[in-house]
Amino acid sequence: xxTTQRILPKGVAEADFDAxxxxxxxxxxxxxxxxxxxxxxxxTKFMMAGEDADYIPSAALLPNNAEQVQExxxxxxxxxxxxxxxxxxxxxxxxxxxxxxxxxxxxxxHRMNRIINVDPEVCTALIEPGxxxxxxxxxIQEKGYKLWLDPPAPSAIAGPVGNTLDxxxxxxxxxxxxxxxxxxxxxxxxxxxxxxxxGGIENSSSxxxxxxxxxxxxxxxFTQSNYGVVTKMGLWLMPEPPAYRPFLxxxxxxxxxxxxxxxxxxxxxxxxxxxxxxxxxxxxxxxTHVVRKTYYDGxxxxxxxxxxxxxxxxxxxxxxxxxxxxxxxxQIEINWKIVEQAFGASGKAKIMYGEEAEQRGGGFEYRAALxxxxxxxxEFGLYNWRGGGGSMWFAxxxxxxxxETKDQTELAQQILGKYGFxxxxxxxxGWRDMHHVIDxxxxxxxxxxxxxxxxxxxxxxxxxxKRGYGLYRTNTEFxxxxxxxxxxxxxxxxxxxxxxxxxxxxxSPGKSGIRQ
Amino acid sequence: xxxxxxxxxxxxxxGTNRLPFRLxxxxxxxxxxxxxxxxLPMATASLATAAEEREPAEVYRQVCSHCHNLDKAxxxxxxxxxxxxxxxVRGNHIRNTVRQGRAAMPSxxxxxxxxxxxxxxxxxxxxxxxxNAAVGEE
Numbered sequence: 051x052x053t054t055q056r057i058l059p060k061g062v063a064e065a066d067f068d069a070x071x072x073x074x075x076x077x078x079x080x081x082x083x084x085x086x087x088x089x090x091x092x093x094t095k096f097m098m099a100g101e102d103a104d105y106i107p108s109a110a111l112l113p114n115n116a117e118q119v120q121e122x123x124x125x126x127x128x129x130x131x132x133x134x135x136x137x138x139x140x141x142x143x144x145x146x147x148x149x150x151x152x153x154x155x156x157x158x159x160h161r162m163n164r165i166i167n168v169d170p171e172v173c174t175a176l177i178e179p180g181x182x183x184x185x186x187x188x189x190i191q192e193k194g195y196k197l198w199l200d201p202p203a204p205s206a207i208a209g210p211v212g213n214t215l216d217x218x219x220x221x222x223x224x225x226x227x228x229x230x231x232x233x234x235x236x237x238x239x240x241x242x243x244x245x246x247x248x249g250g251i252e253n254s255s256s257x258x259x260x261x262x263x264x265x266x267x268x269x270x271x272f273t274q275s276n277y278g279v280v281t282k283m284g285l286w287l288m289p290e291p292p293a294y295r296p297f298l299x300x301x302x303x304x305x306x307x308x309x310x311x312x313x314x315x316x317x318x319x320x321x322x323x324x325x326x327x328x329x330x331x332x333x334x335x336x337x338t339h340v341v342r343k344t345y346y347d348g349x350x351x352x353x354x355x356x357x358x359x360x361x362x363x364x365x366x367x368x369x370x371x372x373x374x375x376x377x378x379x380x381q382i383e384i385n386w387k388i389v390e391q392a393f394g395a396s397g398k399a400k401i402m403y404g405e406e407a408e409q410r411g412g413g414f415e416y417r418a419a420l421x422x423x424x425x426x427x428x429e430f431g432l433y434n435w436r437g438g439g440g441s442m443w444f445a446x447x448x449x450x451x452x453x454e455t456k457d458q459t460e461l462a463q464q465i466l467g468k469y470g471f472x473x474x475x476x477x478x479x480g481w482r483d484m485h486h487v488i489d490x491x492x493x494x495x496x497x498x499x500x501x502x503x504x505x506x507x508x509x510x511x512x513x514x515x516k517r518g519y520g521l522y523r524t525n526t527e528f529x530x531x532x533x534x535x536x537x538x539x540x541x542x543x544x545x546x547x548x549x550x551x552x553x554x555x556x557x558s559p560g561k562s563g564i565r566q
Numbered sequence: 567x568x569x570x571x572x573x574x575x576x577x578x579x580x581g582t583n584r585l586p587f588r589l590x591x592x593x594x595x596x597x598x599x600x601x602x603x604x605x606l607p608m609a610t611a612s613l614a615t616a617a618e619e620r621e622p623a624e625v626y627r628q629v630c631s632h633c634h635n636l637d638k639a640x641x642x643x644x645x646x647x648x649x650x651x652x653x654x655v656r657g658n659h660i661r662n663t664v665r666q667g668r669a670a671m672p673s674x675x676x677x678x679x680x681x682x683x684x685x686x687x688x689x690x691x692x693x694x695x696x697x698n699a700a701v702g703e704e
Contacts, residue, residue: 084676088665089676091665091666091673092665092666092667092673092674092675092676093675094666096667096672096673097672110675112676112677138678139675139678140672142672146672146673147673147675158675158677160675160677160678161677180677182628184628185628188628205632206628206629206632207629207632207672207674207678339639425632426632427632427633427638427640428638428640430633430640430641430670431639431640433640433669433670434640434670437669438669439667439668439669439670439671495669
């Protein structure tokens with residue numbers, strides 16, 4: 051029962067914590083209350099820069115069902131014990147399974163991994179937070195349903211609930227995950243359980259098909275927030291189309307990014323190209339399977355000369371567009387002609403699909419897998435690019451306009467260069483928006499380099515915000531700073547909601563910069 | 567409509583998720599907590615022993631293969647057999663890497679791979695039993 055390193059939740063006396071631990075054990079069993087440092091090792095900070103000492107949990111709780119979550123939350127309220135909720139804990143580069151701050155108790159929902167329902171007619175699913183994409187994929191395969199998932203890059207080992215609640219994205223036409231979420235079951239801080247949308251109606255058959263329910267729509271309050279613990283979530287699944295054509299378009303000039311986005315925008319808005327398109331820079335496209343030192347071994351940012359050699363030797367463009375067409379073969383042929391005409395107009399693009407695209411040196415194979423919802427972790431190869439396993443995702447949002455790209459790209463390259471890091475980036479074109487996703491890769495085994503990465507990330511946030519670009523999501527080390535860029539009036543509303551729904555501040559304090 | 571699907575896709579290593587499930591009102595849960603203060607943990611504990619472990623090959627397929635299969639090469643090859651004299655050292659290395667992460671590899675906690683499953687996986691890896699799985703063969 052004793053801990054080898056006694057870490058206590060902030061503001062909680064040791065006797066009170068012991069009393070809470072005892073009640074936790076009564077509720078979920080001793081084997082589901084972890085307090086030994088060896089057991090808690092997987093819940094410590096991983097890829098993100100920051101002090102290790104700032105992210106050590108005091109305990110971890112592993113409930114098996116929502117009723118146990120209700121009881122655990124009531125105990126936390128009684129003893130003012132702060133908990134940090136995770137599901138699969140694979141939010142890599144955003145905080146993973148570690149708490150938001152030292153002393154918090156991890157509420158680990160991974161054991162709650164029931165697939166409650168998959169309806170092949172209305173193409174919906176109702177699942178618990180611990181369900182992984184791989185698990186749901188296997189289930190659908192075994193049932194023989196013609197349904198696709200939309201995994202993010204960590205796919206198999208991550209899960210739909212956690213990713214959707216963090217407003218993550220994927221690469222099929224269902225890529226904006228929160229847009230395809232429908233209905234939640236939520237345990238509130240006081241232990242009460244609610245169901246959103248149509249879920250409050252007993253015997254409703256429309257919980258997973260009609261998002262809005264009646265009255266204020268509140269599902270969004272439980273994303274990127276700390277107002278409740280989501281214990282079930284509905285999502286929509288894409289019916290497998292009769293035909294699918296992934297394709298690759300390469301451009302060779304750094305300046306071409308503006309043309310690419312302007313050509314893409316109308317194709318995306320009109321849904322000629324219905325999926326989340328990625329425009330991948332050379333270093334990202336190479337970095338999933340090439341090691342940096344093959345081309346450059348310096349500590350500073352990789353020079354232009356080496357980037358040109360990579361392009362030449364690996365068959366990769368400066369910008370590599372991965373997108374796909376979906377529908378009947380006839381629809382695809384028509385839309386392909388439109389794509390060819392649109393991108394072919396300037397004469398700069400190399401447009402390809404099938405064998406020709408497969409033979410290029412970039413990531414066509416894994417991109418083609420992700421754009422049809424298959425499990426694929428090839429993108430983890432990026433962690434080997436520089437080596438050392440440090441990674442933080444910097445992802446400002448802008449309009450999908452070519453005029454928004456040149457300054458952003460140059461600003462990112464300038465700041466990354468100042469700190470000696472590489473521009474490993476892609477633009478993801480949503481429907482009308484664009485995420486400029488940059489993976490700040492560094493050697494986390496090197497304290498000096500880790501500190502540089504930390505300073506670099508902080509400067510990126512501030513400098514992009516000054517120019518009107520805010521982040522769509524960030525890691526636990528920088529949540530406070532990013533919340534600040536969105537202004538005090540919004541933060542005041544977030545705080546008011548927190549005080550109303552969680553007056554003791556026990557749920558994930560600090561998530562998205564929200565506290566009492 | 568809230569019947570819980572209980573099949574092998576609920577891959578929890580702790581068999582408690584196979585409890586017949588019924589949604590309880592908050593009041594009912596409170597009552598349960600009050601009246602069965604001892605019964606609840608006992609029930610949980612007894613069910614916890616009914617663990618449903620995944621076979622090493624299944625754990626490898628679900629978790630490891632996506633990076634460590636030869637055609638992925640995101641992580642190093644881990645399925646080659648080791649000489650028996652090195653099993654303890656190699657086993658400790660795998661165990662620590664799985665639980666604490668290393669370089670590009672994330673950690674995997676007990677809720678994802680149970681202790682028993684991890685030990686089975688280590689044993690199968692050391693003996694080279696998963697060598698075929700790594701090249702995509704059944």
